[in-house]
Amino acid sequence: MNSNATRAALGALTIIVAVVLLIVLKGNDSASKTANSSGEVPTIVVENGQPVGGVRDLTYNKGEQIRFKVDSDVSDEVHVHGYDIMEDVKAGGSVSFDFPATIEGVFEAELEDREEQIVELTVNP
Amino acid sequence: MSLLLPLAHALVARRDLPIPTWLFAWAASIVLIVSFFALSVAWRKPRFEDERWRPTASGVSRALLSLPAQILSGGVGLFLLGFSVYAGLQGTEAPDRNFALTFLFVTVWLGIPFFSVFLGDVFRPFNPWRAVGRAIGGSFSLIAGQPPAHLTYPNRLGRWPAAVGLLAFVWLEVAYAQSGGVSVVLSPHVAGIAALLYSLYTLVMMTLFGVEKWCENGEVFSVYFGMFSQLGIFGVKDGRLGRRLPFSAAGKWATVPGSAAVVIASIASTSFDGAQEGAFKEGIIQVFEWLSDAGMDLLAARRLSDTIFMGLCFAGIGLVYLVGVKGMASVRGAPPFSKLRSGFAHTLIPIAFAYLVAHYFSLFVFQEQAQFTYLLSDPLGNGHTDLFGTASGTVDFKLLSANAIWYVQVAALIIGHVAGLTLAHDRATAWWGDYRQAARSQYWMLAVMVAFTCFGLYLLSSANS
Numbered sequence: 342m343n344s345n346a347t348r349a350a351l352g353a354l355t356i357i358v359a360v361v362l363l364i365v366l367k368g369n370d371s372a373s374k375t376a377n378s379s380g381e382v383p384t385i386v387v388e389n390g391q392p393v394g395g396v397r398d399l400t401y402n403k404g405e406q407i408r409f410k411v412d413s414d415v416s417d418e419v420h421v422h423g424y425d426i427m428e429d430v431k432a433g434g435s436v437s438f439d440f441p442a443t444i445e446g447v448f449e450a451e452l453e454d455r456e457e458q459i460v461e462l463t464v465n466p
Numbered sequence: 467m468s469l470l471l472p473l474a475h476a477l478v479a480r481r482d483l484p485i486p487t488w489l490f491a492w493a494a495s496i497v498l499i500v501s502f503f504a505l506s507v508a509w510r511k512p513r514f515e516d517e518r519w520r521p522t523a524s525g526v527s528r529a530l531l532s533l534p535a536q537i538l539s540g541g542v543g544l545f546l547l548g549f550s551v552y553a554g555l556q557g558t559e560a561p562d563r564n565f566a567l568t569f570l571f572v573t574v575w576l577g578i579p580f581f582s583v584f585l586g587d588v589f590r591p592f593n594p595w596r597a598v599g600r601a602i603g604g605s606f607s608l609i610a611g612q613p614p615a616h617l618t619y620p621n622r623l624g625r626w627p628a629a630v631g632l633l634a635f636v637w638l639e640v641a642y643a644q645s646g647g648v649s650v651v652l653s654p655h656v657a658g659i660a661a662l663l664y665s666l667y668t669l670v671m672m673t674l675f676g677v678e679k680w681c682e683n684g685e686v687f688s689v690y691f692g693m694f695s696q697l698g699i700f701g702v703k704d705g706r707l708g709r710r711l712p713f714s715a716a717g718k719w720a721t722v723p724g725s726a727a728v729v730i731a732s733i734a735s736t737s738f739d740g741a742q743e744g745a746f747k748e749g750i751i752q753v754f755e756w757l758s759d760a761g762m763d764l765l766a767a768r769r770l771s772d773t774i775f776m777g778l779c780f781a782g783i784g785l786v787y788l789v790g791v792k793g794m795a796s797v798r799g800a801p802p803f804s805k806l807r808s809g810f811a812h813t814l815i816p817i818a819f820a821y822l823v824a825h826y827f828s829l830f831v832f833q834e835q836a837q838f839t840y841l842l843s844d845p846l847g848n849g850h851t852d853l854f855g856t857a858s859g860t861v862d863f864k865l866l867s868a869n870a871i872w873y874v875q876v877a878a879l880i881i882g883h884v885a886g887l888t889l890a891h892d893r894a895t896a897w898w899g900d901y902r903q904a905a906r907s908q909y910w911m912l913a914v915m916v917a918f919t920c921f922g923l924y925l926l927s928s929a930n931s
Contacts, residue, residue, distance in 0.1 A: 422480075423480045444864050446480040446863065448480060448481070463483065466867060466869055
């Protein structure tokens with residue numbers, strides 16, 4: 342087989358694959374999640390030291406204000422890692438967080454003493 | 467239920483965002499276009515088979531390789547190992563506050579490959595086990611009046627012991643975790659004990675087979691760091707330090723049996739660590755549930771499912787490579803399969819390094835801030851010491867933007883891909899007499915490289931820990 346022809350064919354194939362990839366994947370982007378822009382402040386309810394409904398995903402864009410509330414039936418300390426913000430919560434009490442999204446990345450908030458993750462915080466650029 | 471977390475997770479409070487799909491698509495396209503462009507401009511005579519080694523100024527070489535310098539560097543290595551073991555055993559069980567874990571798994575394990583790739587074998591002079599082994603061997607010779615006798619190392623075994631050891635080390639890091647402590651993760655105490663056991667094992671093997679022989683073949687860290695150092699520009703020959711063509715030493719490295727296993731173990735373990743919380747997460751949980759439903763203890767079930775997936779990673783990546791080698795072997799004029807199998811192993815070293823950078827770059831930047839502030843001043847992490855006045859230091863997570871991390875990750879994979887293709891093409895031109903057949907054989911390696919690079923991109927896009 343003529344190797345130049347093979348190369349040309351493979352090259353053409355590559356470009357087609359690349360273009361298809363671009364189109365297919367570009368299409369997915371529009372479906373990606375947007376930030377928690379609705380006015381309501383998300384509340385994480387902790388029962389028996391565990392978040393009801395599992396670890397809550399909260400997504401923000403950099404520069405937005407991160408707000409959430411934790412209602413807990415146990416006394417513990419809520420620690421937002423990375424941002425290193427800590428607030429005590431009493432059994433049956435609640436604690437509110439309100440701070441700007443200044444660091445990009447994925448972070449955890451957990452009940453520090455129980456080592457129980459309650460929030461997965463994502464800050465997109 | 468709280469799942470066991472990989473070490474990186476427990477050390478650093480900020481995790482990387484997955485690369486966005488548009489970047490994934492662009493990177494994958496660039497990889498393919500660059501690959502085919504490379505084929506059309508490729509050279510016909512090997513360029514990296516000859517090291518073109520030139521000695522450096524003899525004064526510099528003599529000073530760096532002198533006995534006092536060797537004793538000093540070996541002593542530094544031994545002190546750091548001893549100190550890590552001490553911190554691991556005596557310090558806090560909080561992984562992120564204990565000197566041992568960050569020093570061993572981040573500063574050494576990730577830092578040395580970085581310097582080795584550019585400079586050459588920087589680990590060798592500091593290797594604590596080699597230093598102890600040589601000191602014991604030297605003393606024996608002095609007392610007995612003759613060098614110690616050793617068993618003959620079975621050359622067929624090649625670097626296989628190191629490949630197995632490498633998998634074991636990473637398994638300890640990512641699959642063997644302890645329940646309890648601050649987080650469910652490898653505890654400093656276990657790391658300290660593992661380091662002691664490994665030291666014992668290494669000294670026994672050195673006694674059996676000789677210090678240098680074991681460092682070349684079986685000592686995990688020598689072989690692993692030595693692999694990356696083959697790309698670097700400095701090398702020692704006949705007791706003299708010299709400069710060589712970058713990448714050129716790698717070709718010779720790859721002729722020892724088991725070399726391919728070492729590179730593949732490296733790629734597989736990085737992949738597994740990256741995929742554990744992303745691409746493989748669902749699968750691991752599924753297997754875990756089957757095992758625990760079958761009555762297995764939760765911790766054991768979790769370890770076993772992690773181990774299974776790590777094994778699958780190694781097997782899968784090995785299989786892709788072997789298919790590529792098999793393909794090459796089918797091209798007219800090819801050397802035998804077994805020669806090709808280890809003979810192209812070095813072409814994966816740049817890819818292994820690219821994987822390391824892609825997965826651990828941000829972890830390294832963040833955790834080194836801890837290493838040189840509070841972990842240095844308060845190595846045991848108990849809050850009682852402040853050796854250098856930096857015990858209250860913190861990690862600045864704003865140092866890297868998500869975009870900066872993404873571009874470094876993608877650039878690493880693309881550069882590693884190009885370097886891998888370059889080495890593979892070069893070896894083919896040397897091993898096939900006919901250029902046309904050499905080029906044909908490289909369609910196979912091209913497919914292997916594209917597969918690895920795209921897999922790497924895929925891992926980055928499906929979350930990274």
